[in-house]
Amino acid sequence: MVITIGREFGSGGRELGRLLAEELGIEYYDKEIITEIAKRTALSEQYVKQVVEKNPHELFPISVAHTFSYIDTQSLQLTRMIFMEQERVLKQMAQASDCVIVGRCADYILQDFKPFKIFVYADMDSKVERCLKRNEKADNLPRKKLIRKIKAVDKNRARYYNYYTGKKWGDILNYDICINTSNADLKAIVPHLAKMVKE
Amino acid sequence: MVITIGREFGSGGRELGRLLAEELGIEYYDKEIITEIAKRTALSEQYVKQVVEKNPHELFPISVAHTFSYIDTQSLQLTRMIFMEQERVLKQMAQASDCVIVGRCADYILQDFKPFKIFVYADMDSKVERCLKRNEKADNLPRKKLIRKIKAVDKNRARYYNYYTGKKWGDILNYDICINTSNADLKAIVPHLAKMVKE
Numbered sequence: 382m383v384i385t386i387g388r389e390f391g392s393g394g395r396e397l398g399r400l401l402a403e404e405l406g407i408e409y410y411d412k413e414i415i416t417e418i419a420k421r422t423a424l425s426e427q428y429v430k431q432v433v434e435k436n437p438h439e440l441f442p443i444s445v446a447h448t449f450s451y452i453d454t455q456s457l458q459l460t461r462m463i464f465m466e467q468e469r470v471l472k473q474m475a476q477a478s479d480c481v482i483v484g485r486c487a488d489y490i491l492q493d494f495k496p497f498k499i500f501v502y503a504d505m506d507s508k509v510e511r512c513l514k515r516n517e518k519a520d521n522l523p524r525k526k527l528i529r530k531i532k533a534v535d536k537n538r539a540r541y542y543n544y545y546t547g548k549k550w551g552d553i554l555n556y557d558i559c560i561n562t563s564n565a566d567l568k569a570i571v572p573h574l575a576k577m578v579k580e
Numbered sequence: 581m582v583i584t585i586g587r588e589f590g591s592g593g594r595e596l597g598r599l600l601a602e603e604l605g606i607e608y609y610d611k612e613i614i615t616e617i618a619k620r621t622a623l624s625e626q627y628v629k630q631v632v633e634k635n636p637h638e639l640f641p642i643s644v645a646h647t648f649s650y651i652d653t654q655s656l657q658l659t660r661m662i663f664m665e666q667e668r669v670l671k672q673m674a675q676a677s678d679c680v681i682v683g684r685c686a687d688y689i690l691q692d693f694k695p696f697k698i699f700v701y702a703d704m705d706s707k708v709e710r711c712l713k714r715n716e717k718a719d720n721l722p723r724k725k726l727i728r729k730i731k732a733v734d735k736n737r738a739r740y741y742n743y744y745t746g747k748k749w750g751d752i753l754n755y756d757i758c759i760n761t762s763n764a765d766l767k768a769i770v771p772h773l774a775k776m777v778k779e
Binding site: 500502504551553554556557558559560561564565566569570573574576577580 | 699701703750752753755756757758759760763764765768769772773775776779
């Protein structure tokens with residue numbers, strides 16, 4: 382059983398994924414994926430993270446002319462290596478045991494495993510509130526700037542997903558179920574969601 | 581408890597609604613709404629159905645000039661009466677007892693009741709298959725024409741919803757949960773869904 386979770390920033394997708402993995406007694410992978418890629422490629426976690434969260438158009442410029450310097454060619458090779466490793470890591474994780482995987486286009490990369498695909502989203506107010514509560518990327522930002530940050534993270538996620546999968550991030554047809562967490566009590570709904578996934 | 585269901589044509593939204601109402605032991609309203617409006621307005625069910633499924637722009641033309649004939653004015657009045665009655669019927673149904681209501685912009689009309697809002701969808705292949713199975717609107721149509729019909733029904737639903745609610749039909753933010761029925765066993769998942777709704 383492989384469960385993939387796509388999520389809007391601040392929607393609680395990671396929390397839902399972690400709870401779901403606990404409920405089902407299966408593995409949970411999120412930041413572990415970056416750590417594993419870093420280990421295998423002997424690159425720093427920070428570098429790997431930066432690459433996989435970058436705008437893909439920056440990574441693979443269409444105009445080859447720009448990449449003709451030695452440095453650019455080298456960084457392009459590193460980027461390609463990281464993406465190949467990401468695919469390998471995800472497939473090995475899915476093969477090794479039942480698991481929940483958050484982000485990383487896992488729904489697309491692992492399509493042969495016929496994963497159960499979840500998308501987690503929420504309205505802006507509740508995303509802002511969640512960010513402020515956990516203080517992630519909030520850093521005492523005024524509300525307006527925080528909203529801009531939330532939108533920017535999701536814009537990058539969408540670009541990344543659309544580029545690598547050829548599909549549209551957040552398009553309901555890519556997922557088996559989409560859950561609005563704005564008014565949801567995650568701890569209360571996860572046991573029932575777990576049973577739905579098993580059907 | 582009020583549960584509203586928006587659905588793509590052929591996605592099994594009505595079946596899911598009926599099963600959910602059975603599971604929860606509450607009322608289920610779908611075609612009954614049309615019947616009730618017809619009874620109250622002393623119009624035929626067919627006429628009411630035709631009005632509420634029409635392109636809203638035809639119903640309330642922006643250019644008043646076109647409606648200056650006696651017949652147009654009269655039909656406009658009937659249309660308004662039907663819509664007012666629809667709102668009244670839905671609110672009375674929701675007030676009378678817990679219920680599941682399919683379609684009719686119920687999520688919007690009944691927003692004061694804080695309904696649990698479900699959207700049901702599926703990929704085109706499984707919608708075609710479901711239509712052929714139940715033979716509704718399929719009528720031995722070739723596949724291509726059937727797809728065109730399915731799209732046309734949904735286009736009208738979207739227009740109707742967008743016009744009356746000012747929101748976008750199928751936009752995930754309008755719903756608490758969106759369920760892809762393409763690979764789902766409705767009978768198996770409904771008991772778990774029912775528990776999720778109760779949380």
